[in-house]
Amino acid sequence: MRKAEVLALLRESGGYLSGQELCGRLGVSRTAVWKIINQLKEEGYGIEAAPNRGYRLLASPDLLGEGEIASRLRTKWAGRNLIFRQTTGSTNTDAKAEAEKGAPEGTLVVSERQETGRGRRGRQWFSPEGSNLYFTLLLRPACAPDQASMLTLVMALAAAEAVREQGLDAGIKWPNDIVVSGKKVCGILTEMSAEPDFIHYVVIGTGINVNQSFFPEEIAETATSLRLEKGERIVRAQLLADVMKRFEAAYARFLETRDLSGIRADYERLLLNKDRPVRVLDPKGEYEGTAAGINDNGELLVTRQDGSTECVYAGEVSVRGIYGYV
Numbered sequence: 113m114r115k116a117e118v119l120a121l122l123r124e125s126g127g128y129l130s131g132q133e134l135c136g137r138l139g140v141s142r143t144a145v146w147k148i149i150n151q152l153k154e155e156g157y158g159i160e161a162a163p164n165r166g167y168r169l170l171a172s173p174d175l176l177g178e179g180e181i182a183s184r185l186r187t188k189w190a191g192r193n194l195i196f197r198q199t200t201g202s203t204n205t206d207a208k209a210e211a212e213k214g215a216p217e218g219t220l221v222v223s224e225r226q227e228t229g230r231g232r233r234g235r236q237w238f239s240p241e242g243s244n245l246y247f248t249l250l251l252r253p254a255c256a257p258d259q260a261s262m263l264t265l266v267m268a269l270a271a272a273e274a275v276r277e278q279g280l281d282a283g284i285k286w287p288n289d290i291v292v293s294g295k296k297v298c299g300i301l302t303e304m305s306a307e308p309d310f311i312h313y314v315v316i317g318t319g320i321n322v323n324q325s326f327f328p329e330e331i332a333e334t335a336t337s338l339r340l341e342k343g344e345r346i347v348r349a350q351l352l353a354d355v356m357k358r359f360e361a362a363y364a365r366f367l368e369t370r371d372l373s374g375i376r377a378d379y380e381r382l383l384l385n386k387d388r389p390v391r392v393l394d395p396k397g398e399y400e401g402t403a404a405g406i407n408d409n410g411e412l413l414v415t416r417q418d419g420s421t422e423c424v425y426a427g428e429v430s431v432r433g434i435y436g437y438v
């Protein structure tokens with residue numbers, strides 16, 4: 113996509129880039145470059161054209177178009193097949209439909225707005241337009257179906273690291289909520305199509321509250337956005353590109369062993385539950401203990417008052433001092 117290439121070149125150069133250089137790098141005519149520059153200006157990019165010096169990128173709007181995302185991606189495969197929808201029902205549903213049609217691993221569906229955004233446990237995911245990130249990554253991992261839930265933790269690590277790159281002190285509430293100042297900024301919903309011993313595909317849907325400045329009353333106590341915490345707007349496309357880059361690296365480590373041993377230390381460093389009291393809402397009965405960390409399968413290790421250790425796989429865990437603790 114030519115527009116994305118022009119944007120990437122202008123951004124990389126950090127200063128003026130001559131028309132001639134742009135033509136040479138893209139292999140197109142000066143008129144073609146001029147047309148692309150004009151299209152970008154119409155989309156809201158601030159591009160200065162100075163005689164004898166060339167073009168310089170002064171400002172980018174907070175757009176989430178294909179060009180804006182593609183021009184920032186620094187991955188080998190994650191997000192390289194990019195599907196952008198201005199409005200959709202749910203990017204998870206879209207990604208599953210793409211998977212059924214044979215879309216490759218790394219296909220990324222991104223939307224500005226979801227009409228039926230889905231959260232975990234059948235909850236809704238509030239998905240207003242123009243300020244957040246809603247995206248789903250399609251994977252076809254060579255692992256067993258019972259290993260797929262670990263991929264949620266791989267994405268949690270990638271998202272938390274990318275948010276931290278923004279200078280925010282983000283942590284992970286096991287298994288996959290990203291939390292800043294005790295409030296949730298990101299949720300992840302993983303879905304899978306599999307046979308007993310074979311995965312057709314996995315889709316990992318991630319919602320990040322980026323520039324949202326208002327939350328409905330029912331979630332205002334427990335949710336926040338990166339903008340509210342940082343006090344300034346964040347370039348969504350860059351954040352998305354950073355998540356993809358980090359995911360690619362963490363996923364490669366996951367595939368080496370098909371467990372979390374390669375990323376466990378990094379994950380535990382950001383694990384907010386670690387060494388803190390937790391209440392495990394186990395269907396067989398609630399109990400309290402202290403979270404010691406995770407094991408290589410991503411289960412939360414909880415030390416009970418009698419000194420025994422439980423590996424928590426499913427049940428919901430609440431954490432003292434963090435949102436959601438009852």
Ligand code: BTN
Nearest residue numbers: 202229230231232299300317319
């Ligand atoms: C949670 O409940 O914490 C998980 C929220 C997951 C939301 C994301 S937004 C992109 C993708 N599409 C959806 O419908 N849900 C996920």
